[in-house]
Amino acid sequence: MRPQQKDLVASNLYSIAQSKFDPNAYPRAVYAGKELVGFLMYNVWETKEKIREASIYRFMIDVKHQGRATAVRRRAGVDEIKATPGVKKVSIGYMLENAVAKQFYASFGFVEVGRDEDGEIEAELTL
Secondary structure: OOOOHHOOOOHHHHHHHHOOOOOOOOEEEEOOEEEEEEEEEEEEEEEOOOOOOEEEEEEEEHHHOOHHHHHHHHOHHHHHHHHHOEEEEEEEEEOOOOHHHHHHOOOOEEEEEEEEOOOOOOEEEEE
């Protein structure tokens, strides 16, 4: 992790520990081919309207592999989420100053829809 990225995302250790207390958390390794390059965690829930949605709330790529989006795109969890029965929308959040994340998520089709209560950008992908 680059020093300027330290405050942009929680650590993998924290995320894995968090997943042990949240039965709806799905921690996943991210691979480029057979090489481990990152970590992703998401959850799936049902809205009041009985629509299933997913949220990616941790996504990290090793600094050695950042900028190589095409290598990790296929395995970055979006395909797994798309295959989850009934999921119609995926959301993701990122810090305003994280221009790399903005561009990367937009390459998957995520569209910014606003900001959350902490000021993070919220983006959504309709499936």
